[in-house]
Amino acid sequence: MKALVSGESGDYHVAEDVDVPSPGPGMILCRVHAVSLNPVDQKIIDYSNNPGAVGGFDLAGIVVQIGEGVERFKAGDRVLAVTFGLNPSDRTAGAFAEYALATVDLSCHIPETLSFVQACSMGLSIITAGLALFQAPGLRLSMPRLDTVTGEGAGAFVLVSGGATSTGTMATQFLKIFGYTPIVTCSPANNNLCESFGATACFDYHSSTCGADIREHTGNTLTNVFDCVTSAATMKMCYEAIGSSGGTYITLEPVTTAVKYTRRDVHADWIMAHSALGVPLELPGTFGRPRIPEHRQFGALWFGLIEKLLHEEKIRNHPLEVREGGLSQIPLGLEAFSNGSVRARKLVVPIVA
Template sequence: MHIEQHMQCLVGDGIGQYRLDDNFKIPKCRPGTILCKVRAVALNPVDAKMADYSANPGALGGNDFAGDVVEVGEQVTNGIKVDDRVFAMVFGLNPSDKSSGAFGEYALATADLACKIPDWLSYEEASSMGISIGTAGAALFQMLLQLPLPGLEDRENRMKDQNCHVLVSGGATATGTIAIQLLKWAGFVPIATCSPANADLVRSRGAEKTFDYHSPGCGAEIRSWTNNSLAYVLDCISSASTMTMCYEAIGSSGGRYVALDPFPTAVQYTRRDVKADWLMVYTLFGDPVKLAGAYGRPQIPENREFAASLFSLAQRLIDNRMLKNHPIYNRPGKLQDLVQGIEELRMGRVTAQKLVYTLV
């Protein structure tokens, strides 16, 4: 396939802004990477947050895409080849590499953080999965449960003593529905908070019980239902109010709480028996994360190793129809149309669906 030298894409343009770039240089394959023709992109709340707090003008935006492989770099060992349909997680608005995002006609992806798309998944459905898999997998297995990634082969034997409850706060989010499925498959008993309107979706992904987060007694209800034994919480909403609710739900013996954003210490220190942490998902690429303040991270090579294992596991689960995508709201459009979708995310107008654009 002939590849042009330049492409159209959406890049950061100051605080809270994106702009269309008609002459962005197409990135070249490096060892361990694949270059893809983008067919569909999915939007995430981080696309708005990064633009608001770390815009990185001129850097390619976007974190989730699906497309066709047009070039494979050296040292790609997971079997991905030219013409494969793939989805991948990438690092949009990356201050260290302005060409690493998804919002372009082409995208350069780390092969270890990509999966082949089976025939039963569309580009649009697959585009919704990458960063949710990375986020849910790292938050659960690296941070919250602190367990090795489970394997497929010895499922019954490996988790006999782990038939315990794990709360997913925000179970109807894209990360929440993936997390619930991973927990269920790994032998845990997922429970979740969500609105009553989304309870059927959350239960369909494997939650044993759902709780209405609107209820002022939600935390106490969870604590009672779990017989004061809840010890693990993943908070996909990560606000002061959800953290307070989660702390109320955790049993009197304490436990672990993992959020997806920094949390208020005023809530954290209300319980010294709860160990709290939050995930910076971009460490999965194995490079330093050069973002300002608390968001910056040094290079963590073991996180890259974990990510490779996680996406290999995800590939096997997807191939066996054991991992479903989050519901999508699909729109055909051009790259400049993504700006409106990002604003809708910023305003909280997209719930229980992932906004996906088929690029035309």
């Protein structure tokens, strides 16, 4: 099969003779119909290149083969899934290929009302937002059971910094569904977008008083912040927004210690979506992490709940920009992350015309 793999010089190229992987226990093999691009696809090849490994995290397609013990899926099912591109433990694991493996626990059936192009854009945002909001070391907000998707948040404020990112709009939807009051930071041009996904108030992160404005809006009661931007500037702003009783700040990369210790009443930590695979993250430096069994267990429950929400049309995808041309167009799309031209939309690439 054709697949997009990493090269020795830290770039991606299309290889035409990659073996089609075989699904092991608890795995499914999918004919990939569409993939989406994420900043992590570029960051990981820069930070921890694995020459010859298949890249990509997000996919949607049709199941063509199931592994031992798989009962939830069968050949012919339409699915979305999240995997781990450039995986040091499994060079075949990426999504950027004509055929890709997916873990049953991190996959779900997609309704006929959802196209492959729409569905492929959701998986990584779904698990990232889920871990950040509902699992340690995230905010650990109350999450409903699978059979009772009802609001448990009692209207409590939760700030999503970077509300116009794909993870931000997904987190906002979850907070709204589960009874919280989501507020976001974004550019004023994206206020309508964020409000359409459930944000009750939007704050301009360019403003020097952004943190103070949020603190006033929440009556000094804000205790939970999810930062999808992950910079020293946004962390400082979020710390200013958290009320005087303290709280929890969660982000997507190691926290800036210079800001972290400016408030001892705020617990700051970060999550990596990769840990939902339930295997050690064999990455260098601070990004390496041991196996977290609880995250694998959460993933299984979470994607079951997501499947229910998708079929009830309670969650939807981020705005999309479709890049035609198949696998060979993906490196050009990833360059857009480097030059900062991707804003308030998700890049997707159809693999099957």
